[in-house]
Amino acid sequence: MPTAWNESRASEIIRRHEGREGPLLPILHDVQAEFGCIPAPAIPQIATALNLTRAEVHGVVSFYHDFREAPAGRHVLKLCRAEACQSMQGEALADQVLRHFGVAWGGTTPDGHLTVEATYCLGLCACAPSALLDGEPRGRLTTASIAALAEEIGR
Template sequence: MNARSPWSEDRATAVIAANRHLRGALLPMLHALQEEFGCIDEEAIPLLARELNLSRADVHGVVSFYHEFRRSRPGRHTIKVCRAEACQSMNADGLIEHIRRRLKVDFHETTADDAFSLEPVFCLGNCALAPAVMVDETLHGRVSPARFDAITASTLATEAAR
């Protein structure tokens, strides 16, 4: 589950300060902010620019260049679907279409109930068991549409039981 803190300028300033000493500090700062808050909040851009003596456009350019940085908070669970060749050869595209219809989202989007965010990845290292999907930190292989439905139902059931 993606437990993230709500946005706080004071906490963001502390996260930025903790990474100030690092070489090429912008990327470590961005990763730390995303880890803390689940995304790069718009309010973080001027804080980073001021701290690193960069323009807001420079910081925004880095955030928008790297696909790993989210601009909105993710759902409670993140689903990553492998798009690499081994998974494609085992009908990952068909699985992706099923997932899009089932969740009513596209890549880089979150379901209306904030339960799931859908992200593409270009290898999960599970090529022998393609197509592969990762839900939060759990890797699943040989995922069919029916198995995907069972995985997401189980994820929600486990969440409800907590």
Template sequence: MALQTQSQDIEKDTAAIIDVHEHQEGPLLPILHDVQAKFGYVPEDALLQIADRLNLSRAEVHGTMSFYHDFRTEPAGRHVLKVCRAEACQSLGGEKLAEDIQRDLGIKWHETTPDGKVTLEPVYCLGLCSCAPAAMMDGNLHGRLDEAAVLKLVEEVK
């Protein structure tokens, strides 16, 4: 019963979001952004509904979602840690930092810690090149990071 109610809520809320955007030029991205803002990810039911309403194939909608790395098909953890993988950060120790973070959290890219608190995402440039290596925790930028600084960030949100 709870799954049916959740599915109905997704369908109803997604329909309302589509109603707002479907008459705009290029409505797919605004719809996906609003659906993800509403649910924290883009549920499969919503993806199918979006494709149907916009007269797109499921593959077209999925292709757009997979092209833009910020879209998720599963809920993220309570906090999202995005670690820069671009050249400036790599040249100043970003690769080792990324390895340390994955080891310390016990997860790989696009995974969430078993307690559901932190999701780890790679990003390609946070615009903090002069303060490399950099990361973003829940939308807040942090630069000149080392393993201890990142662990402190993670501990603060846990």
């Protein structure tokens, strides 16, 4: 369960990585694990600690799809958007999911129940189209399995 933003807690996370080569990504991962996202006040704090610009830190956060600037929903559904999944009707299934939950890519339902994210290759090409629901792989998705998945998470 993510905790509320706490500058001293963020300082502790940064300190844990002192002296480490290439500490930015591990710090960002730990900050997100603690707070559920990379809160805006963390960016200048990390930049100062690592002698980087805020733009450099923000650039890394915005480049990597796994970093969030706002907390995710209670459930996270990552739909594969790579070629193998697209060739197996993944695009139509993705459209179905987005319509069903009423969100756009990267969006969270208004009640905070579900975040739907795009990901590019889960390594489940033989089971295309595929997804991860809360880190659990789901393969050979169909219209029926999407409906079952929605029911499973209570939507």
